[in-house]
Amino acid sequence: MNATQSPRVLVVGSGVAGLTTALEACARGHEVVLAAKDALDATNTVRAQGGMAAMTAGLPGGQPRDRAELHVADTLAAGAGLCEEPAVRALVAGSAAAVADLERWGVAFDRTAGPGSPWVEGLEGAHSVPRILHAGGDATGREIQRALLAAALGAERAGRLEILRHTLLVDLLRGPGDAPVTGALVLGPDGLLRTVGADAVVLATGGAGQLYPHTTNAPGATGDGIAAALRAGAVVADLEFVQFHPTALAAPGCFLVTEAVRGEGAVLRDAGGRRFLRDAHPRAELAPRDVVAREIVRRCLAQDGRPVVLDATGLGRQFLAERFPTVDAALRAHGLDWSREPVPVTPAAHYLMGGIATDPDGRTTVPGLWAVGECAATGVHGANRLASNSLLEGVVLGARVAAALGHDRGPLVPRGPVRPLPAAPSTGTAAPAAPGTPDDDGVPLRSALQEAMWAGAGVLRDGPGLAALAGRLGTLRAPAGTDRRSVEDRGLLELARAVTAAAAARTESRGAHAREDHPHPDPALATRTFWCAERHVPALTSAHASDDIYERIPAC
Template identity: 50%
Template structure:
């Protein structure tokens, strides 16, 4: 494959148009940087639009809540692996981040002086602000895209990021991309921010859209950055069950429905969460998903039910229009009948090791949003902390880029070479998703994880990354291998990581497991370490 055919220059290239990417790009533009945003879909094609619940934030107008209480709820949900300092700083910055978002035009439910709140799984107080009932992500995306267009922010649509470009010293110097026709090009920049979202497409059924193929994790690993906590994949307990063998993105039934009093029942009508956890149906997601999984195994069934029939139709139409439309499209009237639901892959709790300012171990490479592991989530994400993290860390990452570029000589970094399109191993997506769903979902053991590794080794073949499909398949394959390496090493059950052969928590594993690539490109477990470069 020949080398790049075209080139563009910027101070900062942002990969992704979700909440973290657009927040970072807008803030960087305000700071005077030349910014270019790259996305492999249209600008509105990311994961943010599908976020239903809201933004978890303490605005100071609820007398029974506090930042300290929000931090405590996050730490409990995180199963002992959250970083206290990072958690405190991100949550503490939430009110200012939401204020900036509202200043950019986002409209939340309730009167402006006292926004409406709801409660979701793992929260001990009403603190989740929402928009459009259950369409918060769509409103956040709308406001950020409108601000981007109004500010003339350049967005390169339908371009997939293939690989970072680096100097002989290993610093990031740009990005190799493919346009919609597969023509390679170079984006020269001293800073690249990964805001590529999650990895839900590792599994057959997920709440994530088709773009969530772990691209950023693979880019970071190949650039030399470690990843951490990949073994913790959160399965949302209530994804609409649409029939046996459902594949791809499945409609989410936000846990805010449970926040309004809905309960989980099995086919016999028995409560699923009775006696399982003090918060019952509002327990953290990992607890609820595991309880559903156990009940399904005991009954030999593939779904349970969410009974929200206590809500009348006007309430459902006002509060949960997205859920109502998805149910009706599947032939279910949630006002009359319980909603069939089952767990599906939802959020990655880990990702590229980064500080709360988005810095990674590789100079010039930054990460924000779901692709990043800041220390906020630990072994399990607290509901609606995700949009909060994207807003806070996106802005902080832009400020870090501006500070780093101002402190460094402004001379252009010279590439070691302008490389051709690389070659990487990729397994067939159907095979990968089937073995990951069967052996690396909720409930894992050593034998099953070894099966995944063997299948990937046998089925992966080297492919030139000359198309979007090839880039995505290679990213999924590399990320699956890294996830399996960490899951095999963590011989305990904690948060989202449930080992049926090691069902207890082992305090010897009260730390993150980092993975990096060997010189030959194989994922290797790294010794536990804290990311210190640029931590402030």
């Protein structure tokens, strides 16, 4: 393919980012193949409740009090000094078009009255004005997934999009040296491996909540795309920044109770009934997520492990049922009536700010490889994501990737130095573990890994805990098979080691990364960190290291 030909594109992932990219790429006349390992709607996208942040001032029915500068400022503040500001500006500047595109694809955002009336815009933590569009009350992700999927299935029926269902990305195909990615090795629903050739592979494989035992994420959120990109030589960034949602139901499944509930006035209480967050932050329950999650963990420790409770009893049964039908139904399924009694909540791994380093058009450091959505690290979230910015990112960046495909300006060159990730410890003469093999203590690999990550790289971290975690991960043997479980577990282990290295290297507390032994931000460390598998690092210290790709984005 030369620089202007229409490329054959393989998009991996069927969440908001993958579907948007695929639809936009189809609309631009590209030949597009979309692959997803699970049912097409088994995504994190479908789980999103709170809504999508969007700067709608100037649109009919939009929020007149909002301004681009406010949304940018809120995003930068949440990101704690590590956001790429031009990327944030690109995100906010794209929000009006994102809303229009979604409505064109059939998303019905909630409005105050009939069609054409103002949108209902909710307030969430760390947003300075109400700017959260939602659909079906608290079913925003489900509505976006439904509409985008319907459009994709329509494109498939029209012969404009090929969809590979239940097809797992195993690895990326790439030659030696600076060779581009030429496709992917996938595991089909028939259990057979095959290759899918492509001029451009767009990873939209979502997050990695399954690194932890407590997570709001889908079971398939195992970070496969990030691990595959690392193996292919891509640079990753910001992996130490894992957002823990403060209020998952403290019950099996960790069902998320959206913070929009707190936006509407629900409060958190300790075992003594006190609103303990009022002591911790001026915005109390509407403080940034990391602050709320940390205070909950500290309060739980102080009250012998008993959970704190979310008290929404002041909001009224009818309001709760109408505004939060999904949460209401889930809580009732657990036998809880939140209109009458507070419900126990716990932090849970929720969103990975880090991922495959990209520019604001989704270019990675590897030619032919693109990344978008939660698996990418564009720098828009910095050290902590502003609530409800990720659905927006999937739509805005998905469209930007599609527009950039076929206009390849060469791979991304990271802003800062790239550090080598420690190689996996040698197993000596020991063979790789068979799929699902328990470790020496008889614990299945995934459970052992998750428990170790929760203890060592959870909400609160410190140097000795991270060192112990690195040691523990070093004792776990990666399975060798190409079955789904082995591919996922191998990737989780690679990613866990990378998260641990990044968390150990950041000897400060910033955003979602909280070190008990370094409780304050260190101005000397106010930079993003970039990492790469050890054997790929030399190729990246190139003469182009001073290029600043972010300067290409116009200010909004």
